Amino acid sequence: xxxxxxxxxxLVRRRGQEARLRCSPMKGHSHVYWYRQLPEEGLKFMxxxxxxxxxxxxxxxxxxxxxxxxxxxxxxxxxxxxVRGDSAAYFCASSPAETVLPYRQPQHFGDGTRLSIx
Amino acid sequence: xxxxxxxxxFLSIQEGENLTVYCNSSSVFSSLQWYRQEPGEGxxxxxxxxxxxxxxxxxxxxxxxxxxxxxxxLHITAAQTGDTGLYLCAGGSSNTGKLIFGQGTxxxxxx
Numbered sequence: 001x002x003x004x005x006x007x008x009x010x011l012v013r014r015r016g017q018e019a020r021l022r023c024s025p026m027k028g029h030s031h032v033y034w035y036r037q038l039p040e041e042g043l044k045f046m047x048x049x050x051x052x053x054x055x056x057x058x059x060x061x062x063x064x065x066x067x068x069x070x071x072x073x074x075x076x077x078x079x080x081x082x083v084r085g086d087s088a089a090y091f092c093a094s095s096p097a098e099t100v101l102p103y104r105q106p107q108h109f110g111d112g113t114r115l116s117i118x
Numbered sequence: 119x120x121x122x123x124x125x126x127x128f129l130s131i132q133e134g135e136n137l138t139v140y141c142n143s144s145s146v147f148s149s150l151q152w153y154r155q156e157p158g159e160g161x162x163x164x165x166x167x168x169x170x171x172x173x174x175x176x177x178x179x180x181x182x183x184x185x186x187x188x189x190x191x192l193h194i195t196a197a198q199t200g201d202t203g204l205y206l207c208a209g210g211s212s213n214t215g216k217l218i219f220g221q222g223t224x225x226x227x228x229x
Contacts, residue, residue: 004160031215042206043161043219056214091160095215105215106151109160 004029004094004110005074012116013082021077021113025094032075033107034067037089049075079115087117120145122209124220131197132228139192139205139223147209150183150190151217155204164192197227 005024013019025032030051035043045059049069060067064082069075079086093107125140141150149168153161165174167183167190174181178201180193190207204224208217 006160033216035217035219042221043208043217045216045218048214048216056216059216093160093217106163106166107215107217108163109153111158111160 004092004108006090006092006110006113008113009111010114010116012118014118015083016081019079019082019086019115021079021090021092021115022074023077023092023094023110024074025092026108029094029096029108031095031105032069033093033095034075034077035091035093037091037112039088043091046077082115082117084117087115089114120147120209120211120218122207122218122220124205124207124223126223127221128224128226130226130228133199134196137194137197137225139207139225141190141192141207141209141220143188143209145209145211146187147211147218148187149210150187151208151210152181152190152192153206153208155206155222161206194225197225199227199229201225202227 004026007022032049034046036046037043047060047067048056052071064080066078089112091109091112093109095105095107122141122143151166152164155161165181170185170187172183178195182191204222206222207220210217
């Protein structure tokens, strides 16, 4: 009964490197959301994806950040040329495919990836 | 910009006491979800409310969605030490299901 799986749990990068965060949704879920939790702050929405489509990226920084959810495999959040300010916990959530009313669908979260930038 | 304000931010009580956490906004939300988060883990969904005035009970926890769907409350009866944690409310209103989170309420229940 696997829940949302995120890896790695901890990731350390030096400034200027790339960070790749992976998320496998719950079985039967085809909608993925990424959120960022900065120290002492709440979770902030970044992007919402369905298989092979970005539905809403209104919370994603315009530069250096990208996300994908391919037909096969996990969703990937990619951060290029990381800076100290990218240090945060990144959470992925998934919801079921039946989304006539998506705001009613419960979102189930993974345990996050803690990204530290040296 | 939609915002959700939670209060109080911190709450320390004795075991057996009752408490209420509030989640308020000037915006209307189509749904309101409550989560609990432990250190080093992801938020765990407690309940989703979608109808104005709706009340849901989960053992000692009672959740209410305001009539105007702008506010919600979480009431815990006879708190236990196991209730200690971070409680988050999150509102959904867009067609994409994006959630707007409150800042959270850190609850400490002392034995």
